[in-house]
Amino acid sequence: MANDPIHQFHINRIVPIEIGGLDFSFTNSAAFMVATAALAGGFLYLATAKRAVVPSRSQSVAEMAYDFIRNMLTDAAGKGGMRFFPLVFSLFLFVLTANLIGMFPYFFTVTSQLIVTVALALLVIGTVVVYGFMAHGLGFLKLFVPSGVPGLLVPLIVLIEVISFLSRPISLSIRLFANMLAGHITLKVFAGFVTSMSALGAVGVAGALLPLLMVVAITALEFLVAFLQAYVFAVLTCMYLNDAVHPGGH
Amino acid sequence: MFITPGYAQEAETHLDATHAETNAAHEGAPAVFPPFDSTFYPSQILWLVITFGLFYLFMKRVIMPRLGGIIEDRERRIASDLETANRMRAESDAAVAAYERDLAEARAKANAIGQEARDAAKASAEAERKRVEAGLDARLSEAQSRIDQLKASAMGEVGSIATETADAILRRLSARDIDRAAVEAAVATSRG
Numbered sequence: 001m002a003n004d005p006i007h008q009f010h011i012n013r014i015v016p017i018e019i020g021g022l023d024f025s026f027t028n029s030a031a032f033m034v035a036t037a038a039l040a041g042g043f044l045y046l047a048t049a050k051r052a053v054v055p056s057r058s059q060s061v062a063e064m065a066y067d068f069i070r071n072m073l074t075d076a077a078g079k080g081g082m083r084f085f086p087l088v089f090s091l092f093l094f095v096l097t098a099n100l101i102g103m104f105p106y107f108f109t110v111t112s113q114l115i116v117t118v119a120l121a122l123l124v125i126g127t128v129v130v131y132g133f134m135a136h137g138l139g140f141l142k143l144f145v146p147s148g149v150p151g152l153l154v155p156l157i158v159l160i161e162v163i164s165f166l167s168r169p170i171s172l173s174i175r176l177f178a179n180m181l182a183g184h185i186t187l188k189v190f191a192g193f194v195t196s197m198s199a200l201g202a203v204g205v206a207g208a209l210l211p212l213l214m215v216v217a218i219t220a221l222e223f224l225v226a227f228l229q230a231y232v233f234a235v236l237t238c239m240y241l242n243d244a245v246h247p248g249g250h
Numbered sequence: 251m252f253i254t255p256g257y258a259q260e261a262e263t264h265l266d267a268t269h270a271e272t273n274a275a276h277e278g279a280p281a282v283f284p285p286f287d288s289t290f291y292p293s294q295i296l297w298l299v300i301t302f303g304l305f306y307l308f309m310k311r312v313i314m315p316r317l318g319g320i321i322e323d324r325e326r327r328i329a330s331d332l333e334t335a336n337r338m339r340a341e342s343d344a345a346v347a348a349y350e351r352d353l354a355e356a357r358a359k360a361n362a363i364g365q366e367a368r369d370a371a372k373a374s375a376e377a378e379r380k381r382v383e384a385g386l387d388a389r390l391s392e393a394q395s396r397i398d399q400l401k402a403s404a405m406g407e408v409g410s411i412a413t414e415t416a417d418a419i420l421r422r423l424s425a426r427d428i429d430r431a432a433v434e435a436a437v438a439t440s441r442g
Binding site: 006009010011017022023024025026027029030033034036037040041044045048051052053055059062063066067085086087089090093094110112113114115116119120123177181 | 283284285286287289290291292293294295296297298299300301302304305306308309310312313314316317318319320321323324327
């Protein structure tokens with residue numbers, strides 16, 4: 001059981017709750033969601049508590065995150081995108097913190113649950129669609145008709161644009177989910193090699209060195225992936241929000 | 251794929267679990283891959299909505315105004331400091347300009363005073379020189395007139411001295427009485 005690479009994704013009920021036939025139990029997944037929000041929120045709260053003009057290290061980190069997301073959003077969606085600043089900032093920090101918490105051994109990775117990433121992706125796309133129609137009415141549909149396309153090609157282009165728009169929430173959610181899932185499975189499998197080979201005696205211990213090195217290297221890679229996927233999620237969110245702010249022109 | 255003993259064992263328990271499919275107590279080994287197990291979808295969505303919703307509100311209401319305020323404060327502080335620095339530099343530039351202007355004025359004044367003093371000194375020296383020269387000229391012409399006078403009187407006496415000398419010489423040489431008038435005539439002739 002200990003070597004099962006899938007075991008880490010199991011969900012266990014901590015406080016069983018059932019409402020109207022649906023299972024709303026407080027699970028280990030929910031616990032780590034709470035931990036993610038509490039850790040990220042608590043860190044930012046403490047880091048910015050002093051409001052120092054000359055920032056401490058933790059305040060610098062908080063300010064860096066703020067500037068980082070602000071630049072990302074203004075680069076992608078311009079000044080009009082700033083209304084979504086809290087959303088993108090929260091998404092980035094939530095995903096990043098969840099990914100990083102998942103890097104601790106025996107910890108649960110919230111973002112390796114498909115339903116979580118799907119929900120976050122639908123939140124982004126839902127925001128794009130709702131705000132797009134609210135701000136531009138039917139003009140939002142210009143999104144599917146790029147300007148300067150010859151009349152004959154318009155139906156084909158519209159078809160392609162619609163398909164690409166519909167595939168966005170899928171790619172946005174699957175990318176994050178699959179990266180976290182695959183990374184953790186790979187880590188677990190190589191770590192499993194180390195334990196099972198070293199159980200074979202001296203030769204096995206020597207042979208276990210290679211997977212051990214792999215585990216170390218993959219751990220480093222996974223830290224990179226944890227940050228990179230949060231970044232990619234935030235960047236794509238900014239680009240999709242740009243469509244809601246400026247549906248016609250790019 | 252490399253199947254670890256632990257994984258193989260897991261597969262066996264998995265098989266056992268499928269035999270007892272109706273048994274609800276198989277939390278350790280569900281029939282489907284956990285991320286695709288829809289049993290916990292409602293629970294995960296609910297808790298995600300709660301946690302992410304609170305996190306979003308906390309960010310929007312507390313953290314982001316705070317961070318924005320900190321960064322804005324710093325920018326304002328830097329801008330005001332820069333402004334103060336610029337103002338002080340302008341002030342010091344003005345002070346330097348005023349100092350240089352005063353210095354130039356003072357120098358010009360000093361030059362003027364010097365020039366005046368030099369002119370006055372030159373004028374007085376010139377006057378003195380003229381006075382002295384005038385005095386010298388007067389004495390020179392006085393001396394000249396005395397010289398002329400002396401010369402004229404001396405020249406007047408030269409004739410009588412020559413006559414007497416010639417008379418005396420002739421008396422001694424010839425030892426006879428010499429006509430004085432003749433000697434005088436001879437002297438006058440030789441003097442031309």
